Structure formats: C-alpha cells, structure tokens
Amino acid sequence: MSATENSTELFDLVQDWITIPDIAETLDLKVTRVHTLISERQLLAVRDADGVRRVPALFMREDRVLESLKGTLVVLADSGFSDEEAIAWLFTQDESLPGRPIDALHDGRKTEVRRRAQALAW
Numbered sequence: 001m002s003a004t005e006n007s008t009e010l011f012d013l014v015q016d017w018i019t020i021p022d023i024a025e026t027l028d029l030k031v032t033r034v035h036t037l038i039s040e041r042q043l044l045a046v047r048d049a050d051g052v053r054r055v056p057a058l059f060m061r062e063d064r065v066l067e068s069l070k071g072t073l074v075v076l077a078d079s080g081f082s083d084e085e086a087i088a089w090l091f092t093q094d095e096s097l098p099g100r101p102i103d104a105l106h107d108g109r110k111t112e113v114r115r116r117a118q119a120l121a122w
Contacts, residue, residue, distance in 0.1 A: 010084055011048065013091050016057035020045065023055060026063055042070045044083045056087060058102050068110035072101075075114050079121035089117070 011017065023043070024031045037043045038055075042065055045053040059066055076086040090102040094116065097104050101113045 007046065007049070007084075010046065010088055013088060014056045014058075017048070017054035018057050018060065020053055020055070023060065026060065027065070028063075037065065041073050041077065044073060044087055046084055046087065056091070056102070058091075058106065061106065066105060068105045068108075068113075072105060072110060072114055072117060075117040076120075079117055081120075089120075 018026075020034050020038075021031055023029075024034045027034070034043070038045050038053075043055050043059055045055045048054050059069055061067075072090075073086060076089065081089065090105075091100055093100055096116065097109070097112060101116070104110075104113050
C-alpha cells in the first residue's frame with residue numbers, strides 16, 4: 001500500500017480535520033505557536049492530498065487542546081508509533097475500552113487509554 005493510500009485511509013478514518021490557521025484562531029495564538037505545539041507533540045498534524053497540514057478536530061475540546069492528549073501521544077511515540085499510526089490507533093475501535101481511544105480520552109478515561117498504549121510496546 002502506498003503512502004497516498006495510507007493517507008487517504010487515515011483521512012477517511014478520522015473524517016473531521018482542522019487546519020493550523022483554524023487552530024490558531026480558536027486558541028487565539030499565532031500560527032507559529034501552533035507549529036510549536038506540533039513540534040512538542042502536544043498535537044499531531046498530517047498533510048492532506050494538497051499538502052496542507054491538518055489536525056484531527058477531536059484533538060481539540062472547545063477552545064483548547066484536549067488535556068489528556070499530550071501524555072497519550074508521548075506514550076504512543078515511546079511505543080514506536082509514527083504520527084500517522086498514533087492518529088489511526090486513537091480513532092480505531094477498541095473492543096476492550098469499548099469504543100475508540102479518542103472518545104475515551106474525551107470521557108476522561110486517560111489511564112485506560114494509556115495502559116493500552118503502553119501494552120502495545122510489548
């Protein structure tokens with residue numbers, strides 16, 4: 001499977017995406033600060049077919065970044081996940097939760113999500 005096919009599948013899986021300028025406006029930050037959030041792995045972004053960097057909309061909660069996201073992204077990176085793999089994992093149904101890890105994070109169940117993410121490294 002090509003990188004383009006993987007990207008298409010990822011965009012289909014997540015469905016709702018926001019651009020970096022939109023995040024900057026929502027958070028009342030400069031675009032460069034949003035780029036810093038991405039480089040610090042507080043957010044993840046991937047390029048769409050047109051080369052525009054986008055962030056899954058569910059990484060935000062109203063006017064802020066989802067609090068439990070950063071630590072979860074660190075655990076996934078430590079488990080060897082690429083940015084794309086981490087996003088796909090967060091948005092894929094997990095019967096043991098049940099539901100998607102991203103929804104569990106929104107529900108305040110970060111410990112459960114991180115425990116599963118840590119187990120993936122073994």
